[in-house]
Amino acid sequence: MSSLEGKLETDVEIKAPxxxxxxxxxxxxxHVSNHASDFVQGCDLHEGEWGAVDSVICWKYFLDGKPRVAKVLVEAIDDENNTMAYKVLEGDLKEQYKSFRVTTKSIPKGDKESVIRWSLEYEKRHDEIIDPHTLLEFFTGLSKDLEKHLGD
Incomplete structure (x- = not known):
C-alpha cells in the first residue's frame, strides 16, 4: 500500500435491528433524507434499480459545512451479512481521491440492537490531502439519526 492509499473504519452502535x-x-x-436531513438531502437513482448491484445512485449530502454530491456505483450487496459496497464514480470526493470506496455492514447485536461498521478505502491524489476522518464522523451521525426512525 502506498502512502497515498488508506483505509478508515468506525463502528456505530444503534438501537435498531x-x-x-x-x-x-x-x-x-x-428515504434516508426523510430521517437524517442534517446529513443527506437527497438520493436519486440514475441507472438500474433500487437494491440491485451495478445500479448508479447520486447522493446529495452535507459535509464540512458544505453541500456535496457523490455519484456511486453499487458494487456489491450481501444480504446474508447485511453488507453493501459502493464505488464513487463522480462528485466532490473525486476532486481529492483517485479512488474511493464505502462499505457498510450491519451486524446484529441481539434483536433490537446492532453495530454498523463503516469502512472507507481510498487513494489520495497527492500527499497533502488529509485522511477523510470527517466522513467517518458523517456516517456515525447519519447512523445515529437513522436509529431514531429504524428503532421504532
Whole structure:
C-alpha cells in the first residue's frame, strides 16, 4: 500500500435491528433524507434499480459545512451479512481521491440492537490531502439519526 492509499473504519452502535439499517440503504436509500436531513438531502437513482448491484445512485449530502454530491456505483450487496459496497464514480470526493470506496455492514447485536461498521478505502491524489476522518464522523451521525426512525 502506498502512502497515498488508506483505509478508515468506525463502528456505530444503534438501537435498531441490523436488517432494518441494511434494508433502508438497499431498497429505500431515497428515504434516508426523510430521517437524517442534517446529513443527506437527497438520493436519486440514475441507472438500474433500487437494491440491485451495478445500479448508479447520486447522493446529495452535507459535509464540512458544505453541500456535496457523490455519484456511486453499487458494487456489491450481501444480504446474508447485511453488507453493501459502493464505488464513487463522480462528485466532490473525486476532486481529492483517485479512488474511493464505502462499505457498510450491519451486524446484529441481539434483536433490537446492532453495530454498523463503516469502512472507507481510498487513494489520495497527492500527499497533502488529509485522511477523510470527517466522513467517518458523517456516517456515525447519519447512523445515529437513522436509529431514531429504524428503532421504532
Amino acid at each position: 441490523a436488517s432494518k439499517h441494511h434494508e433502508i440503504f438497499k431498497h429505500r436509500p431515497h
